[in-house]
Amino acid sequence: MSIMDIIKTRRSVKQFKPDPVSEADLLSWLEAASYAPNHRMNEPWEFIILGAETRAELKHKTDFGGAPVVLALLSKSAATPFERDENVMAVSCFAQNLLLAAHEAGAGAYWASLGALPHNRLIIGVPEDYDVIGVFGIGYPDEIPQLKQRTPVTSKITYRP
Numbered sequence: 348m349s350i351m352d353i354i355k356t357r358r359s360v361k362q363f364k365p366d367p368v369s370e371a372d373l374l375s376w377l378e379a380a381s382y383a384p385n386h387r388m389n390e391p392w393e394f395i396i397l398g399a400e401t402r403a404e405l406k407h408k409t410d411f412g413g414a415p416v417v418l419a420l421l422s423k424s425a426a427t428p429f430e431r432d433e434n435v436m437a438v439s440c441f442a443q444n445l446l447l448a449a450h451e452a453g454a455g456a457y458w459a460s461l462g463a464l465p466h467n468r469l470i471i472g473v474p475e476d477y478d479v480i481g482v483f484g485i486g487y488p489d490e491i492p493q494l495k496q497r498t499p500v501t502s503k504i505t506y507r508p
Contacts, residue, residue, distance in 0.1 A: 353451050358494075360455030362412045363486035372452060373416060373485070380444035385437035386430075391423040392441045395471055397482070404470045405461065405482070412457060414484030419462050420445075424476035431478070438480045445483070455488040 348356075377394070385391060397417040402410055411417050422438040425431040446456050461467050462479035473479055 348451060350447075353447050355494075357446055357450040358455065358488075358492045359457050360412065360484075360486075360488040360491065361409065361457055362489040363414045363455070363484065364489050365413065365415065366487045368416045368454060368486055372454070376445055376448040376452065376454075376485075379448040380441045383437060383440035383444050385440070386433045389423075389434070389437075391425075391434035392438045392480075393421045393423060393477070395419045395421065395473075397471065401470060405467055407459065407461060407482075411459070411482075411484030412486075412489075414457065414486040416485040417482060418485070419471050419473065419482050420480045421473060422478040422480055424474070435478055435480065438478075442480055442483075449485055454486060455491070456486075457484040458482075459484070 381390065381392070383392075395418065397405070397419060402417055420438060420442055422431075422434045425434050442458065446458070449456050458481045460481060462471055462473070462482040467482075468479060471479070471482075
């Protein structure tokens with residue numbers, strides 16, 4: 348599959364098969380994701396793998412679609428607001444790389460924002476000065492959602508003199 352095909356066929360998967368994801372595969376996808384652009388090579392990403400007890404405490408409406416792996420993706424603290432923004436941007440690139448690497452391997456993921464809520468940060472054990480970029484359910488899709496129509500990119504362009 349070409350990179351264009353991988354990008355255009357990736358979907359947010361909401362229901363997963365119970366098939367386990369091997370640790371080697373997960374580590375491979377995380378390693379690939381770590382090639383995301385990041386300022387001064389500070390690699391501001393960290394993750395917390397969430398077990399059954401933590402998942403239950405989070406009370407996600409579908410328990411992340413039964414995904415065999417659930418992880419919280421964090422952005423490390425920074426000395427200034429600008430560096431914090433840079434970290435969040437870099438970790439967002441990491442997240443996209445993770446989604447694409449998993450998809451290329453036949454897996455899928457769901458990106459949830461619930462980890463940013465104060466009570467969920469406590470449940471997950473997020474350090475106070477870190478940002479939660481997302482909580483990801485990762486596994487093999489039970490079904491692959493259909494493509495949703497996108498707004499033409501040309502309507503998003505502004506030209507400046």
